[in-house]
Structure formats: structure tokens, C-alpha cells
Amino acid sequence: MKENGNRVKYQIASGRVVLLVDWLKNKMSPPQLILIVFFCLIWIGALLLTLPQSSSTGQSIGLLDALFTATSAICVNGLVVVDTGSVFSTFGQVVIMIMIQVGGLGFMTFGVMVALILGKRIGLKQRLIIQQTTHSTSSQGLVRLSLYMVLIAFAFEAFAALILTIRWQAEMGWGQAAYYALFHSVSAFNNAGFALWSDSLSSSVGDPVVNLTIILLFISGGLGYLVVVDIFRKRSWRKLSLHSKVVLLTSAILTAAGFLVLFLLESWNPATFGQLGAGERALAAFFQGTTPRSAGFNTIDIGSMLAASQFFIIILMFIGAASGGTGGGIKTNTFVVLILATVNTFRGGGQIHAFKRKITEETVMRALAVVMSSLAAVLVIALLLTISEGMLEDHFLEVLFEATSAFSTTGLSMGLTSELSSAGKVIVTFSMYVGRLGPLTLAFALAQKKRSSKIGYAEDHILIG
Template sequence: MLLPNKYNKGKIINLQPAHILVLGFFCLIFIGTCLLMIPFATRDRHHLSFIDALFEATSAVCVTGLAVVDTGTTFTLFGQIVLLLLIQLGGWGFMTTGILLFIILGKKIGLKQRLLLKESLNSFSLQGVIKLVQRIIVITLLVEFVGALILAIRWSQEMSWGKAVYYGIFHSISAFNNAGFGLEPDNLSKWVGDPTVNIVITLLFMIGGIGFFVIADVFEKRSIRKISLHTKIVLLFTLLMNMVSTLIIFSLEHDNPGTLGNLSTADKWWAAYFQGVVPRTAGFNTVDISQLTLSSLVYIMGLMFIGAAPGSTGGGIKITTFALLLFALWAVLRNKEDINIFERRIPQELIFRALSIAVSGIMFIFVIFFFLTITEKGADMAKVLFETFSAAGTVGLSAGFTPELSPTGRLLITIMMFIGRVGPLTMAFALAIHAKNRSKVRYAEEKILIG
């Protein structure tokens, strides 16, 4: 808070861009909560409690997918459309949605709005941010339309055309925005071995998860040599992690009767592929997550913590953050001063930011899980921890414990989802602010023992 003076011209509160972004997401969640509490939003015409409506709205805006009620049987068409709008606006981000309204209304977009947009998109500079927003909107609508069309054609074989079209639209928007909301009680389990559903859904959330920068960069450059270092890292690590994860899930679950054990060989590979690629981004599932072995749950928690790419619809600490930390560790082990990737040197400032984001993520998870151990006494703590990681990574996978959460536990997971959506972004912006205000005074150096 600032006192009025000749410089701030009487302004009392000076909000930083990070504060505005947080408030924007909070307002969107509040509006969604109010809409979901309307009796017309639920099939039994009895409105959801405030905690449940807040949980569902936060899950949608933060594109998480965790739910305390079944989406398909609890909500009316109105309630489901509200969820879809919250997912779409949440996936775009508060500032992207705001800029879209500015463009539609023909309003001038000033420097302040461009600065906010730069930070919300984790962009390198102000140059071209408005053009990027336009591309984001076009890419989103185009990819979602194609995905919805293919899914509608596939599902028209087993349901009416009207229902198939609606299912296609709902799941396409949910998948591209990495939300993971489904209309069936068992999510996508009935299509565990269906090639069309598996390929389309995974492509949708992977395209949304690699980020709009990567998509634009690939289409513009159309050459591996010309694409940026950021794009190379995202594509390489996404490919490697998807391949490794598919093999690991298959090896851990192929003889588990609760998941892959009773499936045919082909369906086992489809299920392993789907469960291997989904944890870093979306919360869909084609097998019962609660029946996974403890080893698989632990591995998936690691994937959820890593998350998707910056500037995407996914969450987590981001795959580039994870990659930078691995390269930094490799440089330390080799006693190298510089961190080089694809013949490019990484600034140390980025390494510090990556470390700060990872550590802050771990701290948030620890604090929320600690309080959950108090509120959810008697519960399976492995499942509680899994739900916490899922909320922190805005993934939405659930081991079946979410509906069993106490009201306080639901509130804690709601807070975790919100932190997971805006936490890393806010942290990065706070670091950028402090970087501009570095002190010119440097103290004497002294070492301490570590390790």
C-alpha cells in the first residue's frame, strides 16, 4: 500500500501485475461458483453447497479435472456449459481472455495490458504479444473443432448424432485445455482399446500441453535447425518422457488384474500409452486409477509434478524447468561452470529461477499435504498425497479419494489447485521484479558446508 504523493497521483493501492493476474483468476472462479450454485445447474434442482461449487469452479478454471461430483449425472446442460466456458477461459488464461474482449470491443490495448499479457504468457518480450494472442485463439478453436468433429463421427456409431456431437465438443475442449473432465462416470474407460479415441484425445492434450509458443515456432520455422532452443527442449523431452512412461506403466501394470491384467495385448499397450502420457497434462483415464500399483502411483506423481510446457494449458513446474535442473546437475557432476544445451549457453539467472519454482512447488505440496494429514485422519495417505500432487500439477487424475474428502480437505485441495495454476507464474514474475531492483552493494564472500 502506498501513501498519496505527487508521483502516484493519489493512488492508495499499487497492484503489481502478478497481483492483478491472481485477482483475475479469483474473480473468474467466484463467478463460476455462483453460476454452479444455481439450482438450474444441477439435475435434482438442489444447488451445490458453496464448498462443492467452489471446488468444481476452481477445478475448471485451473483446468485440473478433479471433481467431488460426477459431471455427467450431476449437472444439467446449463451446468455443463458453465464448466466448459470456465475450462476454455481458464485454459486461455485471464489476460488472454481480457485481450480478446478488448479486440472484440475495438478498445486500444495499452502498455499496461501488454505487460500483464507478457507475464501471464511467460513471454520473453513485449514484441508480438498481441499477435500471439490472436494465434492462440485461432489455434485453439481450429484444433478443438477438428478434434470435436473426429470424436463426433466416432461416437455417432454408438449414440445419437446430437449426443455424439455434444460429447465430441465437450471432450475436445476439455482435452485441449488439459482439464480432464468427462461425461461418463468412469471417464474414458469404456474406450480403453479404441484407437480413434486414444489417439485424438492424447493428441489434443499434448498439443495443448506443448504450448502455443512451440506450435507457432514449428509452423513458422518448419525446420529443426531454425526452431528455438525452447522448442527443441520441449519437443525432445516430451517425446522421451512419453516413450519412457509408456514402457514403465506397461511393465508395472501388465499383470495387474485391476488395470491392464485382463486386457488383450493390444489394449494393454493402448492403456499403457494413455496412462503414460496423460499424467503430465490432463486428468483423463482409461483404467481405474485407484487400482494402480503403488509404484505406478509414485511414478505418476513425479510426472504430475513436472507438468507440461510454459505458455500451455497444462500445469506443473513445467518440463523446461525440469530439463534445466537436469542439465544443471549434469554440469555440476562434470565440474563445468557453464550449462550448455544444443550449443547454447543458459544464463545462470534462469537456473536460479527454475530452482526457485521447483522448491516453491515442493513447499506448497508439503504444506497442503501436512494439513490434509490432520483433516483426513484414517484415510489412505498414499491416495491423499496423490490427490495433492494432482491438484498441484493441475492434472486431475484421482485415485478415487476426492469425493471422500472432508469439507476442510476439499477447501485445501481447492487452494492447492489455485496455487498450482498461478503459483509458478507469480513466482517467476516476482523474481523478475526483484531482478530489476538488484542492490549495487555486494558483501564479502564466505563459504558454508553443504552436501
């Protein structure tokens, strides 16, 4: 009788879980489901990291630090309040690596893989969620795109891991070198910025193999899967989509600008480039010029850089990577759309276009919404951190840097992260969550159903400028 009673209770509990899942699927929009699933994944990761097995000392690191780390990993940020290499055990580091991979690729991509393996059908609801997480403009071919995403990620990571293993095996031995290579390859391709060294990659500042491999990974991940797939399919600049052309050209310009500005500025700084040779300076400038695009690694101390360089990095972090990629920020294509709209206004109006293709007014308005909401978020975060950390005015750049890095999911820091108070950790944790999901996703998730206005208002004018 007791076994039958337990069986009935189990069936009732299972039925309630199924009903809850079905209710969530039917009642919630794809953006709302994304918010909830990311929230649940973060807490699952946090609970795993609080286990004594996740700590190198055998003692729990505490819920708040575990939650901060899990959010940073799932949101592929890279900000850390405890040193990943020394505080976490191998088990804890593997948990972090898995969270980075899931957060970078998107939980629905893995869901598609599991569903296909089990022979399940991908429904319309699932396709809409995939479209939302990949920023795809069409709902067609999304399952194939998900498969491409997994293959591209694993191919890049495996190739880079092989190169780094060969490079590090003389120093560490094959086993440890392979583990370090895999961890940093996953972290780099997903633009996470987690490193197993306390100084990130500063010890490799003059190593071209390590630098160029890591740069290749985070640039490829930051371009976005849509762009990478488009390149492999078309293999011709003329045949590429407008999105791919804009992303590639903008990324090249920002990379060149980052290299030149930091090389010229930091060459005068004895605390950074002044200690390096000519070749190492060029390599360091190239790395630091590209890493603010949401990568999170660094080969020189960011806190020792000139204030002008630090402010320039803030600008690059705010712009970020491309839509549909593993990076954050307002996105390069959003930045370009606003630049084109501004230039077009100065020229007297007319169609906004690029590469002989018209850009719709709706696209411009969405870009404006993203930039304004992101700017407001960064300013609010900076204000809250200034209050919670009791920062004086001569440390404001440090606070603004931290706020921008958290929201843009970049992971760079001038040193404030490790000194955050409990309130500061909560603020930055929430900032990483909001920044990863994006202002528009949050707005769509929290908004009511669209209502068409039945009232037409008379047109009037507001003075501008």
C-alpha cells in the same frame, strides 16, 4: 425528480467503479492483477454453479462443491467432488466448459479478442499481463500471439470434435454425440480432464480413435502455444528456438518413459492390464503414460494400479507440461534446466548449455526456485490433508497422489477426492488455485518492489553434501 435522483445515483456508482478499476490498473502489478482476476472468475463460476438451473435435480449443489468445481474448471485441473455428467444439468456443464476454455487460454487472450472487435488499443499494461500469462520471453508481437492462441485452440478443438462426433454418433445420435465431442475436446485440449462419464474414459480403453484423438489434444495443448506457433512458422528442427527444442525432446522422452514403465509394471497387474488384450494394453499404457502430464483423463482405474505405477505417475505429474501451455506442474523446461545444471556440476562446472546455446545463471536460479517452492507446497498440502482426512500411514501414497495432482493441476485421483471432508475440499481448492498460477507468479504478486542492496558482503563458504 425520482428518475433524476436514480440517474445521479447510477452515475455516481458507475464513476466509483471506473475509479476502482483505474486504481487497480495503476497500483497493481500484472501478477497481482492476474491473481485478482482469476479469483473473481472462480467466484463468478461458483455462483453460477450454485444456481438451481445448474443442477440436474433443480436443487443447488451447495456453495462449497460449486466453488471446488469452479476452481477446478478455471484452473484446468479436473478433480471433482460430484459427478459432472449426472449432477450438473446441460446449463451447468456448459458453464463448466466455458470456464475451462477461459482458464486454458487465459482471460487476457479473450480480452484481446474483445478489444480488437471493439477497435480498442492494447496498452503496455495489458501487454505485460499477456506476457505474464503466456510465459513469453518478449513483449513484442503479443497481440498477434494471442490471436494465434485462439485460432490454434479453436482449430484443434473443432477438428477433434468432428472426429469424435462421427465416432459416437452411432451410439448417441448426432445431437448428443456433437455435444459430448465438443465438451471432451475443449476439456482435453486445455488439459482439464473433465469428463461426462463417471469413470472418465474407461469405457473407451480399447478404442484407438477416442484414445489417439484425446491424446493428440492434450499433448498439443501441453506443449504450449509458443512451441506450436514456432513449429508452424519454422517447419524445421534446425530453425526452432531453444525453448521449442527442449520442450519437444523432453516431451518425447517422458512420453516414451511413461509408456514403457507402465506397460512393464501393469502387465503384471490382473486388476488393470491383466484384463486387456495385447493391443489394448499398449493403448492403455500409452494413454496412462501421457495423461499425468496434466491431462487428467484415465482409461483404467488409477486406484487399482500397483503402488510403483502410482508413485511413477506422481513423478510425471510433478514435472507436468511445458511453460506457456495449458498444463501444470513445474514444467518440462524447468526440469531440464535443473538436470543440465546438475550434470554440469558433476562434470566440474563451466557453462550450462543445450543445443549449442548458453543457459544463463538467472534461468537456473528461477528453475531452482520453482522446484523448491513447488516441492514445499506439495509436502505442506499432503501434511494438511493427512490431518484433515485423518489418514493412516497405509494411505499416505493416496494423500501424496492427491496433493501432487491438485498442485500440478493434473486432475487424476486414487479415489480420495470424492471422499474429502469440508476442510479437505478447502485445502485442495486453494492448492489448485496456487498450482495453476504458479509459485513464481504468486511470489512476484506478493513481493515488494525490488531493492538493490547498498551493502557488499565478504564472500565465505558453506559445506555442501
